[in-house]
Amino acid sequence: MDNGKEKLGIALVGLGKYSEELVSALQETKHCRLAGVVTGTEVKKEKWKNKYDLPDRNIYDYKNFDSIRENANIDIIYVVLPNSMHAEYVVRAAAAGKHVICEKPMAVTVDECDRMIDACKKAGVMLSIGYRLHFEPHHLEVMKLARQKVYGEIKTIEAAHSLSNPAGWRLEKDLAGGGPLMDVGIYCVQAARYVTGLEPIAVEAFEGSKKNKEKFKTIEESLTWRMEFSNGVVADCSSSYSKAENYLKVEAENGWFELSPAYSYRGIKGKTSDGKMDLPEVNQQANQMDDFALAIMNKRLTPVPGEMGRQDLKILQAIYHSMETGKRIEIENEQLALH
Numbered sequence: 001m002d003n004g005k006e007k008l009g010i011a012l013v014g015l016g017k018y019s020e021e022l023v024s025a026l027q028e029t030k031h032c033r034l035a036g037v038v039t040g041t042e043v044k045k046e047k048w049k050n051k052y053d054l055p056d057r058n059i060y061d062y063k064n065f066d067s068i069r070e071n072a073n074i075d076i077i078y079v080v081l082p083n084s085m086h087a088e089y090v091v092r093a094a095a096a097g098k099h100v101i102c103e104k105p106m107a108v109t110v111d112e113c114d115r116m117i118d119a120c121k122k123a124g125v126m127l128s129i130g131y132r133l134h135f136e137p138h139h140l141e142v143m144k145l146a147r148q149k150v151y152g153e154i155k156t157i158e159a160a161h162s163l164s165n166p167a168g169w170r171l172e173k174d175l176a177g178g179g180p181l182m183d184v185g186i187y188c189v190q191a192a193r194y195v196t197g198l199e200p201i202a203v204e205a206f207e208g209s210k211k212n213k214e215k216f217k218t219i220e221e222s223l224t225w226r227m228e229f230s231n232g233v234v235a236d237c238s239s240s241y242s243k244a245e246n247y248l249k250v251e252a253e254n255g256w257f258e259l260s261p262a263y264s265y266r267g268i269k270g271k272t273s274d275g276k277m278d279l280p281e282v283n284q285q286a287n288q289m290d291d292f293a294l295a296i297m298n299k300r301l302t303p304v305p306g307e308m309g310r311q312d313l314k315i316l317q318a319i320y321h322s323m324e325t326g327k328r329i330e331i332e333n334e335q336l337a338l339h
């Protein structure tokens with residue numbers, strides 16, 4: 001399938017807003033290219049076919065999607081659908097013998113994540129999650145500062161990521177699996193994990209009061225939560241659909257470092273107690289997709305595998321459990337961190 005090719009072919013599934021971002025990144029990739037699309041909308045088929053010069057045989061809909069198996073131009077399927085649809089399309093992509101990138105959150109339950117991981121293992125294909133910040137210099141620097149204890153032991157972490165004015169499927173629990181926590185709060189969970197290099201042993205969460213009860217009927221409008229780690233570090237986090245927070249702050253024994261804005265596609269800025277971080281801006285999505293293509297070509301692991309997405313889901317479920325019961329929830333960690 002991917003033997004001897006200079007660039008692997010990617011098919012995007014679901015041509016919404018984020019796929020527009022990905023297709024522009026694909027103009028900058030060195031090891032992969034846009035090879036096909038999967039969409040249920042006729043107008044989009046025409047638009048993408050003409051704009052990106054795609055042959056008809058590489059354009060699929062959700063019904064004939066499984067026949068993508070016969071298409072040697074497509075090596076990787078990138079699932080960019082609403083969250084509750086990820087599991088079905090990852091399993092179908094694996095059954096078609098294609099490597100898979102799945103957008104975050106990986107799915108809406110841990111059970112779904114297990115099915116997705118199993119399906120990819122069985123089919124002998126690789127699975128990665130669209131965690132673009134693992135390929136972004138400021139986040140890599142934060143990981144390094146923390147791991148190398150440049151400012152001594154980490155004491156506390158504060159992380160917040162919010163989005164204002166969500167619409168469409170993001171407001172429906174059936175499709176989104178939850179509210180801002182699933183959508184943008186997940187970045188804070190990720191950051192706390194990669195700053196500490198540990199898994200949380202317990203979480204405690206509180207739902208914020210709803211200003212718009214009608215709009216946020218089935219999901220939380222906002223929440224705050226604390227993650228506790230085995231070394232005593234705590235991460236205090238916040239996520240909302242009616243604010244504009246976007247930062248990561250780390251206090252260590254002998255100094256501090258922070259990113260603000262922290263989680264955006266562009267314009268991430270960092271500071272430490274010694275001054276500004278002077279790091280280049282990169283195309284995160286291009287780096288992420290290129291790294292996955294190289295992982296496939298060189299038969300090595302991806303740094304952002306399905307197991308990482310599954311672990312996040314496990315933490316997100318514990319956070320919701322705490323928010324709903326008002327209890328501190330302990331998390332059993334049966335596996336080591338995969339960073």
Ligand code: NAD
Nearest residue numbers: 014015016017018019080081082083103104105130168169
């Ligand atoms: P979007 O609403 O813009 O696009 C979703 C696409 O799915 C649309 O093309 C829509 O037509 C299609 N779709 C198919 N069946 C649907 C259904 N039953 N209901 C609604 N839409 C349906 O959403 P988006 O912002 O592109 O998000 C898609 C995925 O990408 C989500 O999982 C989201 O979390 C993820 N995402 C990731 C990032 C990131 O930075 N990694 C950023 C944005 C979105």
